[in-house]
Amino acid sequence: MTRKTHLFVASALASAVAFGAQAQDNSVTVVLSEELEIVEPCSSTKSNVGRVLFQNISETVTEMDPKTGLEPRLAESWEDMGNGTWRFSLRQGVTFSDGTVMDAEDVAHSLVRMKSPDIACEIGAKFFGGIDITSNIIDAHTIDVTADPAQPILPMLMSTVTVTPQDAPLDSFVDHPIGTGPYTFDEYVRGQSITLSANPTYWGEQPTVQSATYVFRSDSAVRAAMVAAGEADIAPNIALQDAVNPAMDFSYPNSETVFLRIEHAQAPLNDRRVREALNLAVDREAFVGTILADGTLLATGITPPSTIGYDADLKPYAYDPDRARALLEEARADGVPVDTNITLIGRTNNFANVLETMEALLAMYQEIGFTMTLEMVEVAEWLERYAKPFPENRGPQLIEAQHDNANGDPVFSMYFKYHSEGQQSGLTDPKVDAMIAEATAATGDERAAKWSALFGYLHEESIADVMLFHMVGFSRVNERLDFAPSIRTNSELQLSQIKFK
């Protein structure tokens, strides 16, 4: 062999060794479906950002656990001081990964920052829209937080607030997040990978996983193949058709609910009988295990069974085409324009097999006698039709939507979806507005009961929407890990919860 050939072989062998030795014993590789556009803690409710930063780098004031409820995190306790003010006692001995001590100033700054008009923080816009938040520092580890209007669930809302150091800029996103979490943010090679490593000064127990690398692949089959080939350890969110290995693939309720939003103002959808017919015309069970995954649940409300106030006694509308036809005829006889063309709008790539689902729904509706056409649109166009202000001259529309609520409380959903002023609400019903206000203000068992009453009213009396399915997600996990994805995997992935077998 020539010298050049020797060099080539040597470099190829070195590359092979590097490629083969990517998985060390105490490190994991996570393959995400898209690259993170930003690494900003105040936007970590975005699912892919959350899977990297949320509770790994940046911790929240409180923590919502769907199984056990609200838990302490950076705050050890909290109490209601009245008039919309809650007092949070912060954990002592917590430091940021840059060595500075975390105190009430940092929490106050984080609250200001998430509402800063100079940056569009997802958390501020999503959970604190229309709410004024002020804080009063009592001492280094005690802070009063006041919401106007008062928020009885303020401690729960604080489970979304990621705490950043007080020198985090108010007018720009950070590109190297500093947090108090069990991991430090090491490097982001744009377009390729992000690496985290265990934070040696973490206040809590040291995690088993000592480092993590996140890579990005948009194709589900490739993500699944990477875990199968041992190149990655976890692939959250793979497609149904790629989840074919029972030893590695997990299915779990992913907190997403699919439904058809009805705008009640438009005839013939303003007639209750027509809305009931729309519900009775759908053979929901036929979808499960065919177009949609086994384990998909039939929905009666917009939030998953893990939310408080979920009414397990409500029954999904059974498939009853004869009754649906009779209701339509009855409405027609009363002068309701039931032959008006209804546009069924689906969002492309909203979930696996969305097109097949929408085509099946269209066929079921046409079978009953509805005059209906299907339009599949991209997300931007879909948003223009789904959120207010609605387009003029739109005619009657049924809009397919998928709603995520992994936070455990319907308050994160109901105002926006059903209040007369709600950004995506198809309803104008003073009774619903009042029920939402009452449930939002209530606490404890009363709160759960009031949400239950609202779910019942929307499902059986108003027949607000066509509720369809609580969806199932799939993740592939390398067999060397002791980790089971859950409903939380939809929006976060706490590395400290991962163990090795």
Place this chain on the structure above:
Amino acid sequence: MLNFLGKRAVASAISLVGLVLLVFFLSRLTGDPTGLYLPLDASEEARNQFREIHGLNDPLIVQFFSYMADLIRFDFGDSIRRSEPAIDVVMRGFAWTLQLTFVTMSLVVVFAVIFGSLAAFNVGGVFDRIATFFSLIGASAPDFWIAIVAIVIFSVKLGWFPTSGTGTVWHWVMPVSVLFIRPFGLILQIVRGAMITALGSAYVKTARAKGIKNRPIIFVHALRNALLPVITVIGDQAAALLNGAVVIESIFGFPGVGKLMIDSILQRDFTVVMAAIMVTAMAIFVMNLLIDILYSILDPRIRY
């Protein structure tokens, strides 16, 4: 030649300005990006703040002149999605695309020219039939399917190559191989056709009569004359790759400009769309210029 280069540069600049105008207004016609970046539940106040931050509240014509004023200073604006300069985002992706295009097209040209020439030398022979068969398959096979099958076989089953990503020489094998197939099939057919014509010409017969061996006849005399149409097709194929091999970039996790452009269009990240199109257009202008120069080198009758 200098006169020609000057004229081409002016024409390219005019085309580029036209492109900027067209893309700026067409991309804005797709609508307001606010809804894509804020949560569905965001208040109108938050939406207005977002529009204000990104200058979307200004009339379109004001936005255009503001953009052009910045562009003159080579400021392409910041990416809405990534909060960093759009040109940095694009150049990072373009560097990968350029490498992928260069490696792939170099291999394609070498192999297509050799195999196409040999196939043309013995038309209807075993080699010609095999080359034609495989090149037709290559030119018509769907690359996304080949890519997925290659990953299953060579990564998951055999463990020979990494499934995707970048970092080692092995990471390049499958993406380059899959990208190679289609232009190789196409260019091989073009080379074969052009070489059949060239090998049947009078000057080749004369060369044979003079006792010149086959290898110089094929690769020196005939090939040079057959290369003009081949170069045109090579240019087309390279331009297509420079625009981004979207499918391959997506499947193999190559952070190139093609996928970036598609994502940016879907996300209405206008500054990145503009920067990506301008950078790609300039690269294609430069490549076309090089092809024109190559024409004149290969065929002395062509003078500018």
